[in-house]
Amino acid sequence: MSTLAVTPRRRAGRTGSLLAGSFLGAMLLAVVFAGVIFPEGYDAQDVTRRFAEPTWFGPLPLGTDELGRDLLARVLYGGRPALGISAVAAVLATVLGAAAALGATLGGRPWDGIIGRIADVQLAVPTILIALVVLSFSGSGTIPLIGVLTVGSWVLTFRILRAQLAAVVALPYIEAARLAGAQGPTLLRRHVLPAAAPLAVVALTLNFSTALVLESSLGYLGLGIAPPRPDWGQIVASGQAQLAGAWWISIVPGAFLVATVVSIQIVGDRIADLLTLPGSQDGTR
Amino acid sequence: AVTSGTTAGSEQDSSLVIGISRKLTSIDPAEGGSIDGDATLARAIYSGLTYYDPELQLRGELAESWTQDDDTHWTFVLREGVTWSDGSPFTAEQVVRNFERFLDPESTLGNAAAIRAIISGVTAPDDGTVVIETNGPFIDLPDRLAHFFLVNPDFLQAHPDELVALGTGPYVLESVDLENGAVLTRNPSYFGEAPEWERVEYRVLETEAARVQAAQAEEIDVAIQYEPASLELFADSDVYATGNQWSSWNNTLRINENVAPLDDARVRQALNYAIDKQALIRDVVGADVEPLAGQVLSDPYDRVNPDLEAYPYDPERARQLLAEAGHADGITIELGLSTGSYVAQDPVSQAIARQLGEVGITVEITNQSFPNWVERTRSADDAPALYYIGYTSGYRAPAERLRIYTSGNGQSHYSPPDAVYDDLVTRVTAATTPEQQQDLVNQATAHYREQAHAVFLWPQPLTYVVRKDLEWTPRPEHWLVPQEFRSRS
Amino acid sequence: MTLSRPLTAASEDLPEAAPPLVSVRGLRIATTGGAPLVHGVDLDLDAGTTLGIVGESGSGKTLTAMAVAGLLPRGVVVTGGRIAVDGRDVTVRSPAERRGLLRDTFGVVFQNPAVSLNPRLTIGRQLREALPDADRRNRGRAWRRSLELLEHVGVGRAAQRLRAYPHELSGGLNQRVVIATAIARSPRVLVADEATTALDVSVQQQVLDLLDRLRDELRLGVVLVSHDIGVIADRAGRVVVMQGGEVVEHGGTGDVLDRPRDGYTRRLLAAVPRLDTPSPAGPPADAPVLLSGHDLVRDFPVAGGRGARLRAVDHVDITLRAGQALGVVGESGSGKSTLARILVGIDPGHHGTLTAFGEQVTGRVPARRRMLRRVQYVFQDPYAALDPRQTVAESIAEPIELAGTRDRRGRVPGRVAELLDDVQLARDLGTRLPHELSGGQRQRVVIARALALEPDVLIADEPVSALDLSVQAGILDLLTRLRAERDLTYLVISHDLAVVRGLCTDVLVLHDGVGIEQGPTDAIFTAPTADYTRRLLDAVPGRSRQRSSSVPHPATPRKDNP
């Protein structure tokens, strides 16, 4: 099967990545402290102010929805499942993918074959379809969502790291280290893992953004976090009918989603840039 | 009406585009399906022995007339000269075979059980008459048959597992795609008055967004099941009129009494007292409906118990009842919703959660896809403590409406089973006169209100968007019958 | 540019009136950013002659040659001077003019035949592309011309080769194809930039012979760029020596190489390992055997071939005695590295018996471990043998740390400093990462690391092949010194016979995995018994100029050599 080309998306400029990083940071803070900013919660209804337009800098900066709920509150609270679930899934997927890659690289032929096959099978079915099957039958709780997103993302990590590890393990310096007496865990810790770590970090950001997109897609299809708890994809879906009138209900959370995904990618690319060893011979990024 | 693009010309080749809010499940009317989905299509392709006219008067369709011979025997005289849309004659023997499909004990048809519960046998003494024998007295039989469509059994046998249909209705099925809709054309050999539209297109618009946008793009002539909030989008429309009215669909929160402390009637009553139905209707539902009067029946569609009243909004009383039941410091229960099934369900549920919260009942709302939700509501140990549900029917038969709430129903979870109510409903079914039936209905509903086995809400609003140049009387059952649309010119 | 002299005076054989085929005056090349790279080069080239350009890496040889052909890489431009062909100034070329010159006047051969051809296209298509328009357009004619060309450059079974892809041919054949494309339009100047460096000695010789033949037959002017002075000595009539973007010396090859006037040229020539240096004396015949392999065999599965195997090492016997410095020589692919890997015990799949320090190792893990302490390996490629994330000190310290004893660990920093001293690296280099080092420095780090555990035997795979001449000389000196100071026993692999001659007491010649002969270096170099060894020695460039002089000629055996 063809290998995934991991080419940097963009040359992450200093200012661009700074901007993206600050946006991510500010948003994470706001999401984490949503409870402090909006102590009344995401569900404070007030029918007298239904479909209030965004004032941007006044009260109700992002307007309200069909129940008169503050959209900013909903977007910030909605970031919790969206970001939280995706982040956990991304970490799990990276760990799982890395473990699988290590197992395939160091476990010898049979393991390589088995894990590779599993990855091939997994790749052959669109994740979203697996997610639909599982979630529509298991119900869409946090745990099944994390499970589905993890299952959907680990292959990418596995493939990237598998290729990298295969290249690294074949490098003379690994053999040289072996001759110098490094074996098993020592070899892993001293030479193999450090070589794979930067790419794992990149894979982590990649997984984060794919998981976020998938999570919100599921939310949009009604298989994500169930209302009344808000979730980005779900808010977008809930406002879709009102696009012509109260466009902000859909567009604002959607824009947050897009901005977040872009920021994660920019930051990820920047990390990749920074981790690249200048002049390194082993193709390590 | 949207004129079909392919046949634009001088001909009066008109078509009607109807948005339906659910996927079709089958083309065989025996398989159940919802009234706003499959049954709406069936109503245009097939005919029944009886039907309700737009004023809700029961009339004969394929039956010219009927008489009750004794407590359990009814004779239906068939209309003469009726043919199937392929020109073959419609016969009494075919009617008999239609019923036999359901009466076969091995039948896997979705509606078989419901029919078998009422009817024990059907015969055709001659070509123009059919005699139906019921299990016991059942005075609502002609009403019941208004939602029983007759298919051509020979055709069905010849085309198993195919998405084709042969009926006697005003329209012929041209093509169907269960996920996306169907196209019908006028049946030239229809026995009744020819409908106005040459061609009818049903378009599946499963989501609110799809329905709203289809109207915004002016791609449909009519659709129902809009969220009340969406109707405001068309308030100033030149093209569409909107409506929001009562329907025959009665909504309640059903209660899983296996979940403590809901086995305590006082707690269930407290639930009923704690919800301000009037305010919710005013603020969220926005329809001209009245709260259910402490029963699962509603005026004017059903025969109701006129003596009952809705539980008033009385949070004090609710708190007091809770305290009496030993839950002064509150309880926490789940409210299970099925995604997108009922108009205004989400805002209503969230408002209900707030109101219940004020008397110390913390509500956790869960949302599931319809299939999963149905499954859960049917499992005694896993059903949500409360679940938002509405039942409708295509005919008026009080016994059938009340039976849904008896202990034997898959979605009833009473603790212990309510033998009194079950017995009363059995007797309603077997009533031999309307007066007797009314009396029993009164007893059953009064008992049920007292036990507060459910939280009584209100009839589900019928919301619609329809082209201003169309004349149409909305059907409380949610039928969208193409032959009932007329242009206003 | 002080050394620039009128060159015409030196071109003895030509009538004075005729302008040289190519004449370059005061050529300056700089990056578009303005950094000067070549500062005023003069050279002349006449039809039917070969002009050699030598100099160390980075001296500007390639840039000069490419500027003449008009093929400077992007980002580099000619900023001054004049390039003339037949006396006509072509310094500034429009794209069309440039293409015209490339079509009619210049043919170019690049260093690496493996990547010079488009892997996606057949040889035939690429040759056809190079043909003059008239031939190219007509399918049949193109086909016939291509056949002729291939045969002309000595590619057999030409019809079949035309349908082959580059990867299906050997390096030597590919380079012939490249040459065929270069002469396809009957150019008048052939620019060959390190055209044979990537090739094996024997193949190299054939390709250079081909260039000579074409030069004579077609009266080509050939610009031969090489850092291998032997090659230039054999092939070029005139030579230009470059350093730091300047020409430091030029003239007839014999003059320059025999009587270098410039200090740099002298140093350059001194650094060339000589095939005629006496080899160091070996240990007595009864010295203990440290390592020995008996009947070693190693097969590799051939990729894609069903069950087919490639025998990389074929029943080889080898012994290494204490105090020996054993050189293993042979062409590329003859199994040198594979044999070395077997000997250090990192090749799992071999057959035969390996004995180390009197103990049989094959199949015995503890014995292998004991052996690993006393035998160290220097990898072929110093670039890849260091973890790019470890500093020099960390790399060198690693074997000591891993070797265990606490008392040793305490003294790690001091030991690292000692080792850096040993290989003559400044101690403050210890904090650098490998990519911050030059090739020679890296190679020293690798050697220091191999010495860290004070091994008895050092196995070094091509320790100098990746390095510049002057750097190479430094490493060879280092190895010699270490042997003297530490009593190290060596096994050195090299395809460069001159290196082996100067470094090793004994030689093992490998050919296609088979051990051809083993014996004292001097004996084998002066009186090879095997045919193959003789051919190998004959192919070494530089043998054509067998003159006794003070200037080294790599292949000239010394008379006073026993």
Place this chain on the structure above:
Amino acid sequence: MTAVLSPTGPPGPPAGAPPSPARPARPRWPLSARYVLSRLLNAVLAVWAVLTIVFFAMHMTGNPASLLLPIDASEEEIARLTAALGFADPLPEQYLRFLGQVLTGQFPASIRHGGDPVALVLERLPATLLLGTWGMIIGASLGLAAGAVATFGRNRRLRRVPISVLTALEAVPSFFLGIVLIAVFSIALSVLPLRGAGTPAHLVLPAVVIGLALAAPVARVFRTSLQESTGAEHVRLAEAKGIGRAQVVLRHIVVNALAPVLNVLGVQAGVVLGGAVVTEAVFGWPGVGQLATSAIDSRDFPVVLACVALIAFGFVLVNLLVDLAAAILDPRGGRR
């Protein structure tokens, strides 16, 4: 010999040359039968594994019988129908029965539609293929164009703009992109139909959504491989032949850079198929994705299984084709 080499001289056939200059067509199959077989085996294995996983995932959690009945059905009725449809049997038994049916080429009948689910899926396949193909075409052309501009564009600042735009668009989840496009083109401007299929106009928005998800990776990989092949040594040799710039660029740079793009397209086939699920939902496109979604909704197990099997098989097949094409583009490929 000199005469032979003269460009104007009559080309005499040299000794040893074949008498006829006509080039026999060389049938060179770029993939070995063994490779193709092993890949097909992989496909079968993938399909089997996927079927097994989905089978158990579905059967352990739900029972289609209860959905076939009216919502007010009684408990006994549900139990009766469950048994009648065979869903009451032990799971392994159902699984073996199912495998047996699949092996004999006959999927169990669709619960909702009645007929053979494979036929149903095949009926929907053209719509999905149409959408996917156009999505791929749009994505590939946009991506290739942007990659080419980024490499060959004259203006150093501006040439990266298209690729950046595509990369930004890639970050937009397809459901949201779909919504925005609908809002703009179907509702605000009313120039394109809202949802459904039938006319080419219906195809535009969903195909663009799929295409835009694809364009950025294509552009990135194309740009990288263009840059790699621009710097390749063989390009210098081609230039040294004095042939036209256009020829060098096209034959020696662009075509050489296409193989990695093909690989990306192969991997992205999964994205297209997966994206189809969402895109078909947003646009009401009557394809396999929609069928799968609604079959999942209605617990039509056989149809779900047929859809999943077909998609998995399609993915493997597409990648096999990609491998074939890549092998033709790059004769060195280690796929023999």
